[in-house]
Amino acid sequence: MAFFNGHKLEQNENGYIVTLYVDEHMTEFADELLRGSKGELDSLGDNIQRYISEKLPDLKIAAIRLMVGTLLVATIPFGTSEIQTVEAATTDTVQQAYTTYKVVSGDSLWTISRKFNVTVDAIKSLNGMTGDTIYPDQTLKIPSSAAPQTSTVSNYTVAAGDSLWIISRKFNTTVDGLKLLNGLTADTILVGQVLKVPGTIAAPAPVPSPTPTPTPAPTQPYVTYTSHTVVSGENGWTISLKYGIPMTELLKVNNLTQSSVLKIGQVLKIPVHIVPVMQTPGAKYGENLDWWTGAQYVFPIGKVAKVTDFKTGKTFMIKRTIGANHADCEPLTAADAAVVKSIWGGSYSWTPRAVIVEVDGRRLAASMSSMPHDVQYITDNGFNGHFDLHFRNSTRHKDGLVDPAHQAQIKIAAGVTGI
Numbered sequence: 001m002a003f004f005n006g007h008k009l010e011q012n013e014n015g016y017i018v019t020l021y022v023d024e025h026m027t028e029f030a031d032e033l034l035r036g037s038k039g040e041l042d043s044l045g046d047n048i049q050r051y052i053s054e055k056l057p058d059l060k061i062a063a064i065r066l067m068v069g070t071l072l073v074a075t076i077p078f079g080t081s082e083i084q085t086v087e088a089a090t091t092d093t094v095q096q097a098y099t100t101y102k103v104v105s106g107d108s109l110w111t112i113s114r115k116f117n118v119t120v121d122a123i124k125s126l127n128g129m130t131g132d133t134i135y136p137d138q139t140l141k142i143p144s145s146a147a148p149q150t151s152t153v154s155n156y157t158v159a160a161g162d163s164l165w166i167i168s169r170k171f172n173t174t175v176d177g178l179k180l181l182n183g184l185t186a187d188t189i190l191v192g193q194v195l196k197v198p199g200t201i202a203a204p205a206p207v208p209s210p211t212p213t214p215t216p217a218p219t220q221p222y223v224t225y226t227s228h229t230v231v232s233g234e235n236g237w238t239i240s241l242k243y244g245i246p247m248t249e250l251l252k253v254n255n256l257t258q259s260s261v262l263k264i265g266q267v268l269k270i271p272v273h274i275v276p277v278m279q280t281p282g283a284k285y286g287e288n289l290d291w292w293t294g295a296q297y298v299f300p301i302g303k304v305a306k307v308t309d310f311k312t313g314k315t316f317m318i319k320r321t322i323g324a325n326h327a328d329c330e331p332l333t334a335a336d337a338a339v340v341k342s343i344w345g346g347s348y349s350w351t352p353r354a355v356i357v358e359v360d361g362r363r364l365a366a367s368m369s370s371m372p373h374d375v376q377y378i379t380d381n382g383f384n385g386h387f388d389l390h391f392r393n394s395t396r397h398k399d400g401l402v403d404p405a406h407q408a409q410i411k412i413a414a415g416v417t418g419i
Contacts, residue, residue, distance in 0.1 A: 003047040007055070009198045011173050015060035017099070020051065021067050058180075065099065098126060103138040110228060116142045117172055120227075132229040133265070153181065158193040161277050165361030171197045175361045187361050188283065221275045221293040225253075230266040243270050244300030246324060273297040277362065285415035286356045286365030291326065291394035295366075299327060299359050307368065309343045310354035310413050316340055321377040321386060326394035327366075328375075334382040344370045348387075352405050354412040357389070366391050367409035 008019040048064055101112060109120045109132050120132070126141045134140070156167065164175045164187050175187070181196045189195070228239060236256070240247040251257060253269050262268075275294040278287040289295040299305060301320050308315045316339040317332040331337035341348060348370045357364040372385035390406035392414075411417045 004051050007051075009056075009059075011177055011198065015062040016056075017063050017065060018052070018056065018059075018061055019065040019067055020048065063099075098141040098143055101140050101142050103134050103136055103140060105136050107134065107136075108132070108229060108231065109134060110226060112140065112142070118143050132267075153196045153198060156195050156197045158189050158191055158195060160191050161279050162189065162191075163187070163277055163361050164189060166277055167195065167197065168361070173198050187358070218274070218276055221273060221290075221297075224272045224274065226270045226272055228268045228270050230262045230264055230268065232264055235262060236260075239268065239270075241300075241302055243272075244297060244303075245271055245273070246296070248324070280363075280365075281415035284356075286363045286413050288365050288392050288410065288414035288416065291391040295364060295391035295394070296327070298362060298364065299357060303359060304332060305357050305359040307366075308356045308358070310356060312343055314339055314343050318389075319378065320389075322375060323386075323389075323397075325397050325400065326391070327389040328386045329389045330376065330378045330386045331381045331383050332378070334380070337381050337383040340370050340383075340387075348372055352390070352403075352409045354409040355389075356413055364391065365410050365414035367406040367413070369406075 004020045004022060006021045008021075010017040010019070052061065099116075101116070103112070109123055112134075113120045113123055122143045123129070123140060124132075126143050156171070158167070164178050164184075168175050168178055178184070178195065178197065179187075181198070228243070230239070236247050236250055236258070240250045243250075249271060250268070251260070253271055273293075275289065275298050278289060280287060289298065299320055301322060304317060304319045306315055307318055316336040318329045318336065319332055320327045320329050322328040331340055343353070344351070350369045350371045352367045352369045355366050355368045357366045367390045369388050372383050372387060374385050376383075376385050388406075390403060390410065392407070392410055393402060394406075395401055396403050408417075
């Protein structure tokens with residue numbers, strides 16, 4: 001008889017947490033395990049190793065969680081023999097499964113909830129918290145799903161408009177995780193291509209008659225909101241950088257000004273911009289995102305990106321360091337600055353060129369000039385200042401007007417017009 005009847009994968013920064021579901025006919029095993037029976041512990045270790053080697057041979061596994069029905073009975077750091085049993089609830093209610101997490105400097109309930117894909121309220125409820133204050137080295141219980149899934153991976157067929165980034169968001173994983181699972185070395189995928197994805201794709205629920213008209217997936221950017229509780233040392237600038245939004249937007253939605261003083265414990269409203277992927281005429285072109293509603297949120301201040309010159313195919317790395325009307329960027333290293341100079345014929349220039357900006361698995365159409373000027377943040381790249389990177393409808397700093405030369409190059413990168 002099979003010892004386990006399924007498992008579930010959860011990915012974190014240390015690898016995968018595997019939840020194993022014990023076969024329902026093995027219920028006596030839970031009683032033995034909770035009493036710490038040595039025989040059952042030895043048998044458990046053998047069965048776990050066998051299951052992992054057969055089902056999940058290539059995954060980096062950080063820990064094992066063991067479920068009997070809806071009861072979490074053990075947590076096992078993978079690679080050790082220590083089994084931590086979880087005391088069963090003595091009431092008639094179903095015990096909620098959870099894992100533990102130790103708070104580190106810079107954490108907030110919001111960042112922890114995003115890391116584990118749960119809500120702030122769920123964390124507070126499980127830990128009996130009434131406020132949002134946490135402190136380094138505090139141990140929190142983190143809710144986890146107790147619903148068993150019967151397969152490790154599922155097949156997903158790539159649809160028009162998909163990218164590895166979009167698919168990773170759908171299945172709560174990362175671009176690197178998808179590439180590892182599918183043996184990919186690049187980010188390019190094709191419509192109709194079948195990819196392995198973590199977890200199980202649920203079968204569609206029966207549709208009542210008459211069939212309602214389905215709501216189409218959004219094609220235009222939209223905004224949702226979350227909250228942030230101010231902690232010591234924060235100000236409007238640092239908080240706006242943390243969430244990838246302009247500081248002016250943060251101040252406006254909270255009815256604040258640049259002279260406003262934030263207080264520890266003050267709760268701020270945070271805009272969260274959802275920017276759907278735009279279709280392109282072909283694989284070599286980039287998404288023609290509007291700067292004000294899309295591009296500035298996909299490529300926020302502090303983000304590193306790969307740039308490809310549309311005509312020559314030469315590539316280099318950049319970082320967006322400042323800029324509101326358009327992206328002010330700098331070459332990441334001196335080697336990147338040398339590539340930039342070579343693209344413009346051996347000297348920096350204000351002449352714009354069509355480029356593709358790759359960030360988080362997305363390819364954006366843009367226009368770049370290479371002349372270094374004004375403020376500089378990266379001091380060891382041999383590039384004295386920053387350069388201008390424009391997107392659709394972005395404007396110049398000096399007069400707030402759209403630059404026609406840059407917009408023409410953006411159209412080339414987007415496939416709107418020929419070279």
